[in-house]
Amino acid sequence: MEASRPLDTLNNARDKRVLVELKNNKQYIGKLKAFDIHINIVLADAEERIDSEVKRKLGSVFIRGDTITVISPE
Amino acid sequence: MEASRPLDTLNNARDKRVLVELKNNKQYIGKLKAFDIHINIVLADAEERIDSEVKRKLGSVFIRGDTITVISPE
Amino acid sequence: MEASRPLDTLNNARDKRVLVELKNNKQYIGKLKAFDIHINIVLADAEERIDSEVKRKLGSVFIRGDTITVISPE
Amino acid sequence: MEASRPLDTLNNARDKRVLVELKNNKQYIGKLKAFDIHINIVLADAEERIDSEVKRKLGSVFIRGDTITVISPE
Amino acid sequence: MEASRPLDTLNNARDKRVLVELKNNKQYIGKLKAFDIHINIVLADAEERIDSEVKRKLGSVFIRGDTITVISPE
Amino acid sequence: MEASRPLDTLNNARDKRVLVELKNNKQYIGKLKAFDIHINIVLADAEERIDSEVKRKLGSVFIRGDTITVISPE
Amino acid sequence: MEASRPLDTLNNARDKRVLVELKNNKQYIGKLKAFDIHINIVLADAEERIDSEVKRKLGSVFIRGDTITVISPE
Numbered sequence: 001m002e003a004s005r006p007l008d009t010l011n012n013a014r015d016k017r018v019l020v021e022l023k024n025n026k027q028y029i030g031k032l033k034a035f036d037i038h039i040n041i042v043l044a045d046a047e048e049r050i051d052s053e054v055k056r057k058l059g060s061v062f063i064r065g066d067t068i069t070v071i072s073p074e
Numbered sequence: 075m076e077a078s079r080p081l082d083t084l085n086n087a088r089d090k091r092v093l094v095e096l097k098n099n100k101q102y103i104g105k106l107k108a109f110d111i112h113i114n115i116v117l118a119d120a121e122e123r124i125d126s127e128v129k130r131k132l133g134s135v136f137i138r139g140d141t142i143t144v145i146s147p148e
Numbered sequence: 149m150e151a152s153r154p155l156d157t158l159n160n161a162r163d164k165r166v167l168v169e170l171k172n173n174k175q176y177i178g179k180l181k182a183f184d185i186h187i188n189i190v191l192a193d194a195e196e197r198i199d200s201e202v203k204r205k206l207g208s209v210f211i212r213g214d215t216i217t218v219i220s221p222e
Numbered sequence: 223m224e225a226s227r228p229l230d231t232l233n234n235a236r237d238k239r240v241l242v243e244l245k246n247n248k249q250y251i252g253k254l255k256a257f258d259i260h261i262n263i264v265l266a267d268a269e270e271r272i273d274s275e276v277k278r279k280l281g282s283v284f285i286r287g288d289t290i291t292v293i294s295p296e
Numbered sequence: 297m298e299a300s301r302p303l304d305t306l307n308n309a310r311d312k313r314v315l316v317e318l319k320n321n322k323q324y325i326g327k328l329k330a331f332d333i334h335i336n337i338v339l340a341d342a343e344e345r346i347d348s349e350v351k352r353k354l355g356s357v358f359i360r361g362d363t364i365t366v367i368s369p370e
Numbered sequence: 371m372e373a374s375r376p377l378d379t380l381n382n383a384r385d386k387r388v389l390v391e392l393k394n395n396k397q398y399i400g401k402l403k404a405f406d407i408h409i410n411i412v413l414a415d416a417e418e419r420i421d422s423e424v425k426r427k428l429g430s431v432f433i434r435g436d437t438i439t440v441i442s443p444e
Numbered sequence: 445m446e447a448s449r450p451l452d453t454l455n456n457a458r459d460k461r462v463l464v465e466l467k468n469n470k471q472y473i474g475k476l477k478a479f480d481i482h483i484n485i486v487l488a489d490a491e492e493r494i495d496s497e498v499k500r501k502l503g504s505v506f507i508r509g510d511t512i513t514v515i516s517p518e
Contacts, residue, residue: 006506062145071506110153330378338376358442
């Protein structure tokens, strides 16, 4: 996930598992399928975690960009 | 709900039941009828849930995009 | 209130009674008279409710879009 | 205060007394002298109320739009 | 401070003492020297007040517009 | 720090020591080296203060504009 | 990290270790690999700290700009 522009970095992470953290402290882990310039994200095979504990299996999930704080490879 | 751009993903979910979560922790479940680039959403046959408990039947509901955190198939 | 774009949906609700919920948990019920792309809303014959209890009769009210979470037919 | 676009509605309220409510729960009552597309507002002969109690006489006051929730005729 | 557009109103207040209130409840009183369309403000001979009590003499101060709620003549 | 537009004012403060206050109540004091229209700021020889107490020496620091409330000469 | 525009400053910090602080008080320390005009940031060899304590090794991390308060060389 290293590149000269932040979005290149996300592009390199396509189809890999990433951890997305939200302002409300929820975490979503899944395979990065899509993103746009607003950092709206789609994950596949996703699960929701709160305090590192799995709360729900979600299949796919659309995450609105402005609610995201950080994205990192799992 | 897999595609290369996040909005394609929402497009594939049209007329299917989705779960929309808000920053205020309310959840709306219903059939996805419409959305736009701001992620404003219209659901049909919707119900409002708080802590997974059904609070209200709403028929249709317009949800303002900037209040949404995640959208997932039910 | 069903259509392919969210604003068409609001357009179909013109002159009908709707419930508008705000981020501060206040609710305004009234006849939908006007809206714009920012989802600024004008209701006529409106009343303000807090926890489902009528607090005030308002006649007409202008509601700033960015304070709105959901809009639904009453 | 009825019209087909929300700003027409504000225009019809010019020189009439209106109640402006803020996200911080303060209320300003005064004669509507000016507004713009950001819903920045100027009131004349204004007073500030908190919990419906008059706190201050202000003469005129400029209110920044993004702090406003609702505007209604007094 | 009366005019047909809100910014005209600020323009008429140039070089006069105004009270600027912030979302964090701090108040700045000083001579209005400059403003722009974002309502960024510069005051001269300014002082900071919290709960109407003078906390600091500031000379001049730049106030970022999006932190402001209201501006009124002192 | 007096001029007809707020950014002129910041320009006049270049290379002088300023106090930058943030929405989270932290303060940064340092020499103003750079700013832009978003009010992103770079200070040199900076220190962080909380409740007027020096917490850290920082060398230089980049401060994101939307987190700033006020900027004043020290 | 001194230059006439804030983004030049970030540019000079490329490939150096920086400390990024977020609105939620988390800190990320790592090598600055990428940034854009929204101040979206990518760090390599990053770790997350809360109250100056290392919580997690992250490898690389994408940080959304609007959640950032300050960036400084470690």
